Structure formats: structure tokens, C-alpha cells
Amino acid sequence: MRIVVLVSGTGSNLQAVIDAVQDGSLANVEIAAVGADKHGTLGVERSAQAGIETFVVNFKDFEDRADWNHALTEKCLSYAPDYVVSSGFMRIVGEEFINAFDGTYINTHPALLPSFPGAHGVRDALAYGVKVTGCTVHIADTGVDTGPILRQEAVAIEDDDTEDTLHERIKVVERRLLIATLADLAQGK
Numbered sequence: 001m002r003i004v005v006l007v008s009g010t011g012s013n014l015q016a017v018i019d020a021v022q023d024g025s026l027a028n029v030e031i032a033a034v035g036a037d038k039h040g041t042l043g044v045e046r047s048a049q050a051g052i053e054t055f056v057v058n059f060k061d062f063e064d065r066a067d068w069n070h071a072l073t074e075k076c077l078s079y080a081p082d083y084v085v086s087s088g089f090m091r092i093v094g095e096e097f098i099n100a101f102d103g104t105y106i107n108t109h110p111a112l113l114p115s116f117p118g119a120h121g122v123r124d125a126l127a128y129g130v131k132v133t134g135c136t137v138h139i140a141d142t143g144v145d146t147g148p149i150l151r152q153e154a155v156a157i158e159d160d161d162t163e164d165t166l167h168e169r170i171k172v173v174e175r176r177l178l179i180a181t182l183a184d185l186a187q188g189k
């Protein structure tokens, strides 16, 4: 199973996938490429260090969102992936992309969707005061963190949690769920 992974930031979840592919615990998965929406991300740097092909389709290089979306779609299609994985990719993709990867665009989100979608899922859960949050792996559609849910797991919020401490605990679970989801998909489940 060939995947393209999209990142915007540190790529720590991506690193867990790279490690699982390299140590053989994620069998039959090949990371064809890792792409970002901007230059200088640690996620792309980690991938290059691991010998994985990388690319940037820089959002700021395009006047029009549709043009950026088209370039990203074409770039991802060029790797002929079975799945594209958004692992901390913080841009909403448009219809052209979703149509090209219909049902094969996977996203991870640090909250129990449909609660707290968007760029600040951890911060918003803390601000609301919920006692339980978590993470979700789902098939993405054109909405913001919407689409059929594949896996989901709860994480309890502690009284002294900050956004950082909570997000780190969520990411530990998120990595496990993402790897388990990819393992399922690679087995045709």
C-alpha cells in the first residue's frame, strides 16, 4: 500500500509511522512521499532524513486557493498513492482534491469528532471544560474535520492540564490509532 503523507508542522505522528514502517511493525506500507504546504517544516526535514521523497506545494505561492488545490492534487496524484494521509496538515483541501482521492484521504484530529473540529481542537476542548476528549482518525471530505470515522479513542482531561500537556497525551494515543488504521487499510479492511 502506497501512501503520501501531508504535514504542516513538527510531524511527530508522521515520525511514528516512519518508525513503524522501518521496523517492520507496519507491514506492506510504503511512504511514497511526504508533502507540506509551506517551506521549513520539521515534518519534511524528518522525512528527508529518513530517505523519503519530499515536496512542498507552498500555499503562499498561489494567488488563488483553487490553483493551490489543483497543484497539490496533481502532485499527490503523481505518486499514484492508495491513500493520502493528513497528519497535522492544517489546510482545508477543496473539491478537486477530495474527488481525486474520494474515500482515500485520511485525517487525524486531536478531539472526539464531531466535537471540537478545526485548527484548535485541544484548546477548544480545554476552554469548554469537558472532562474527556480524545482523538479521531477519519476519512476526510470537503468539510472541516468531517467524514466517516474509522477509529476514535477517549483521553481524560486532568485538572492541571495545559494545551501542551493534553496534546502530548492525545498524540500518544493518536499515533497508535493512526498506525492501527494504516495496518487495517493495508490488509484491505
Ligand code: GAR
Pocket: 007, 009, 010, 011, 012, 013, 014, 043, 087, 088, 089, 090, 108, 109, 110, 117, 118, 119, 120, 121, 145, 171, 174
Ligand atoms: C496532531 O495532533 C493532529 O491531529 C493535529 O495536528 C497535530 C500534528 O502533530 N491536526 C489537526 O488539528 C487537524 N485539524 P504533529 O505535527 O506533531 O504530528
